[in-house]
Amino acid sequence: MFVPATEDQALAGLRAASTLVDPPESAGLGQSLLIAASQLFFSPPIEVAPQDLTPISPQELALAIGPHHDLAEHVASLLVVASLTDGRLDDDRLRRVVEYAHHLGVHDGWVRDMLQIARGHMAWAMADMTRRNVATFPGWGDGQDHVPPMLPYQDQTDADKRLAARFAELETKPANTFGRHFYDHFRRHKFGFPGEYDAFTGAFAVPHDSLHVISGYSTSLQGEILVSTFTGGMHRRDNMRAHILPVIIEWHVGSEVNGIGAQKGNLDPAKFLVAWQRGQQTSIDALSPSWDFWSLVDRDLEEVRAEMSVPELPSQYAASGEEIIGRL
Template identity: 30%
Template sequence: MRIIHPDDRQTAAIVQAMHAVATAEGGIELLPVERDSIAAIQRHLLHRDPPIEPAGRALPADLATVLDDPVMRCQTVRILAMLPVIDKRVMPAKVRVVEDAAERLGVEDQGLAILRQAVKGQYRRLAFGLMMRSVAHYWSPTGKARLRDWLDMLRIGMPAIPGLYGFLTDRSLLARYEGLGGRPHDSFGYGIWRFYKDRGFPIPGEPKSFPEGWSKHEAYHVISEYETSLQGEMLNAAFSGGNTEVLCMDLLLLTLLQFQAGIQVMPGPCLTDELRPDAFFRAVARGMATSVDLLDGWDLWTVVDLPLDELRRRYHVPPLSPEERAWLAANKALLA
């Protein structure tokens, strides 16, 4: 996502548009989690604290006039696209308001395509699209899903066959990652190695490991300081979605669908009511402020020797406040 700095008039229009979506233009009362989410979006994504109340609950008639910048228009539609999922129902009436706003603003975005599939209950199609894009940008180093990348998926799902497993070990890649354990203990490379070791995750090159490209996901954890607990994974997805243009709405909408709405889209945990709006949208904002997109040609190996604190400074990662650290620790979401 991109950082925007709306002026007072633009902020008022975006806030009214958010209320229009969440209430289906006045037809439905806001849930507490929706009200908290709109307030958190104002604080962290619109830089408005204290939050303001809307002038009405219909889409502003002058929305397209007030929001005249293409980047602000796109980011507004992305914000609006998250709101119908928060009530856990993905109601057609709310999605229609998002579609109306997008049409007025002349925006077509991946988030709209995902939302259309979700409101129709087309979760298999949604999952297939998410998987295709994830394999291309997370698993593959080329940005396109190759046959080799799909074969890697089959490898991970295979039962343990000792002789075959030895054949599947990529010894040179494994040695490269194991070598990170010899880096200085304050380095980013050592932090990655320790992340794998402390959690018992297979290191790239091992038979049951994810492809090396998936190490970008682990790098997000290390850089953002969000743990691999359920709440930590939700916040890491929020940080990642905020950081990247490549899979922005895939990451944000998938985690809201699967961790808030309780809709099983992809394999893995499926929960309801996991969203903590202030922490979630703060994580999105931290990812947005991070100046290097880890999914856009970033190479982990160019920075493995940098001290981790220095890497965060270079990338302009907003530090966690003592209060945030305390909350994250209490919720088992702070990286140990």
């Protein structure tokens, strides 16, 4: 459960979400999201069949939620996810999301981005989300209004080579350690270590791939959605715009944004909500400037997970699909 809500408040949120998904007879993913959200998105869960959810106006929703801004933000986040769950960008749905958000008093950056998409400015919105994502990784974006290089080691300086060698030495760590699991994750997937010629910048790869290891999510496209959702739940700040919505749009809706081709249908609503919940329950933020990867490499992986309060990943909520070998 994410946020405490009365039954009437939770029901109002689900009624609004039901106006943003395909109808019950479609048996689409949007209906699956409504079912999962009734059990996982509010505390306590509520029992309601999707076909029993009646429409609710933005004014009625705002009245039901009342002056509870955290709950309002929570409900607005559900609504924008609902609008995308059936796997397409629908301008009318996005405009309704924006209207609901405004009546709820939610004016986060993602609301503006969804409005820009509805107005036909997809490239602008995705560029904004990309910049916000970069800014959440310490030492990479640092608030700059541009996207720094993803492959910064192609000059192969002495410093680059020393960095790569330090990561390669993780092979010598005992099998149970976080450092050895990190090493095996890179080698198994044929990723370059930071410092190697074709490697992603360590400012991104170290926390991102650490979270693959710590969260237990694979590198399949579904796993990438789940680990980014986990990351957003963990980091909290600007999580919808920086981490959650971009991967849904890219790997589920299938809007090409980086030249590798559209990828569709990788969102599982229940797994998605569990990943979000697990991230929120994690007590240490791996995107904090104070998080120190190297201080953890000799620690037992399960000990690291316990220290970070990472909930166990039930097998039915693990990512499915073929794992990515080599970087996208």
